[in-house]
Amino acid sequence: MPEPQTTKLAAAEQAYRSIRADIISGALAEGERLTEERLSQDLGVSRTPVRDAIRRLTHEGFIVRQSGYTTRVARFPEDEMTQVFDIRQLLEGYASERAAKMASAEDIAELKRLSDVIWSHTPPTTPEDFTRISEANEAFHRRIVEAARSPRLTALMSMAFDVGMVVRTYRRYSTRELERSAGHHREIAEAIAARSPDWAGAAMRTHIRAAQSAAGKSDAAAKP
Amino acid sequence: MPEPQTTKLAAAEQAYRSIRADIISGALAEGERLTEERLSQDLGVSRTPVRDAIRRLTHEGFIVRQSGYTTRVARFPEDEMTQVFDIRQLLEGYASERAAKMASAEDIAELKRLSDVIWSHTPPTTPEDFTRISEANEAFHRRIVEAARSPRLTALMSMAFDVGMVVRTYRRYSTRELERSAGHHREIAEAIAARSPDWAGAAMRTHIRAAQSAAGKSDAAAKP
DNA sequence: CGTCTGAAATATGTATCCCAAATTTGCAGG
DNA sequence: CCTGCAAATTTGGGATACATATTTCAGACG
The missing domain is CATH 1.20.120.530 (GntR ligand-binding domain-like)
Incomplete structure (x- = not known):
């Protein structure tokens, strides 16, 4: 089988790649506020995998968590x-x-x-x-x-x-x-x-x- | 207030620190298999924060995910x-x-x-x-x-x-x-x-x- | 007109449930 | 006694429900 699973062995990975690609491409602008709910809806998955993706991207510096309940796309320096x-x-x-x-x-x-x-x-x-x-x-x-x-x-x-x-x-x-x-x-x-x-x-x-x-x-x- | 809440402002962070400390101290041995369920019970929280902690530790190289459903404490090189x-x-x-x-x-x-x-x-x-x-x-x-x-x-x-x-x-x-x-x-x-x-x-x-x-x-x- | 207060709307953190896949177990056959 | 295969259990991923903290916004007060 070339495609073993429909959506099982992906899902969270997919959310990660999608969000990251949108940040890199500019579809998600620098400084833009992100919410788990909205990303969930846009990607058609639940909040759980989106949370994983956000954690990862935060750790990698693509997303910043401000004080409290505010999450934003990071601002990248010119250099x-x-x-x-x-x-x-x-x-x-x-x-x-x-x-x-x-x-x-x-x-x-x-x-x-x-x-x-x-x-x-x-x-x-x-x-x-x-x-x-x-x-x-x-x-x-x-x-x-x-x-x-x-x-x-x-x-x-x-x-x-x-x-x-x-x-x-x-x-x-x-x-x-x-x-x-x-x-x-x-x-x-x-x-x-x-x-x-x-x-x-x-x-x-x-x-x-x-x-x-x-x-x-x-x-x-x-x-x- | 110096001490805001008893355990509220932590929980997932606590799981992360606890597991990491156990790995560093050796309480969790190198190569030992880990399960979310057991860690949840040991720490007295649900699986959700434990999952976050495992994600983080995996990303940081303290934990490795083998093929399938096997998660282990990483083995560290001597140097x-x-x-x-x-x-x-x-x-x-x-x-x-x-x-x-x-x-x-x-x-x-x-x-x-x-x-x-x-x-x-x-x-x-x-x-x-x-x-x-x-x-x-x-x-x-x-x-x-x-x-x-x-x-x-x-x-x-x-x-x-x-x-x-x-x-x-x-x-x-x-x-x-x-x-x-x-x-x-x-x-x-x-x-x-x-x-x-x-x-x-x-x-x-x-x-x-x-x-x-x-x-x-x-x-x-x-x-x- | 600006600022502060508080209540409603909103967001995240946590718990629980369900499911598919993988691992283990147990039984039958060589 | 070992081997092979299938059932049962275990495990991790995802969805949903609920609790709590934060943000927002409107209205009152100075």
Whole structure:
């Protein structure tokens, strides 16, 4: 069965994604007041899953709870984009250092495989190439965090930045930037295979700064 | 009124604190299976607040949800303590840099006040002195993160480390370490007041490494 | 005209019930 | 005695009902 359950194994997750997407897209404006009841009706579910979603989004900083019974969409600073890249550089650089020390043979093999996948589609000529690169890129970064063997770090990364944002920005890269990025991935994989934390960390920080530069060409103030 | 209600202004928060404390203390062993029903009965509340608490703790990495209907206390790596300090150094160092640029006059005044409070109780002679120092210390660190004006960073910090752990470790500090720590707080406040990101960041990183050294004297592998 | 007070409307927190899915148990067969 | 399968129990997700705290708004008073 491709679709095992109708709505069971979703529901709360759906509320979470929906509300978050509305905040990111601007459908829910910054500072707008939210109530569980109204969100329930809009989403067609009861308050229980909506509460879960609000808790999560509050914890992640998308929603703020003011004193008492007032809940609002958070206001995002103009330099949110800069912050995301700054924080990514800190955390992923650290993750790469740890990965160079802790990664298993399987981790290293998978990182090499993913960097090869990225290479094989660079420069991209078709939309599928873009998709493949994005997927492999995302898997690559996630694998490094996993290889760092730190559940705390994994949890942090999951909420540190919006993966979708990174994927979207890929389309704006020039051929030279894409080739550079593919080279970075290969280098990071090799640094981890060489068990060199300093190299791996430095390469990852370079990679993220280059991505920031490439992504920041047009809009300095994207949403969150 | 100093004491508004007996148990009203808590309940779900209470469940969260109680479960978390039991995990940290070891009353709930690593890998132990948890059920909402049993926790409800033990804590004398209904399942709803327990669910909230479990959500939160899962998100923070204290509890893991396995496939299906199995929920367990997470297993913590041996070097969890090291990781927490590493991550704190990264994030709080960054927060201090931003705070030096973004802090309001009120932020700066409050940071100075808090560092004075810490000074006035150092070295501590009574249990209340310890309590005051702990409270002021926690408020100080939180204020810096707030002053960084980054909701994302605030959210990250809230789950990056266990405040209770920091408080506990304070009792092990020597007089010299406590005086050094008080000096660090004052210096950080002044660096921010001087609007010097590099100074503030470096001072905070120094402070956290010193705290790590002081805290790590006895057990290298505390809980989380 | 502005401000304060209090009552109604509104929002969240908590308890309880129901349901679907998963885990455990127990029985039958090899 | 072990294995396999199905019934029974357990578990977590969702909906609803109720209690309590907060917000709002209108009207009275200065």
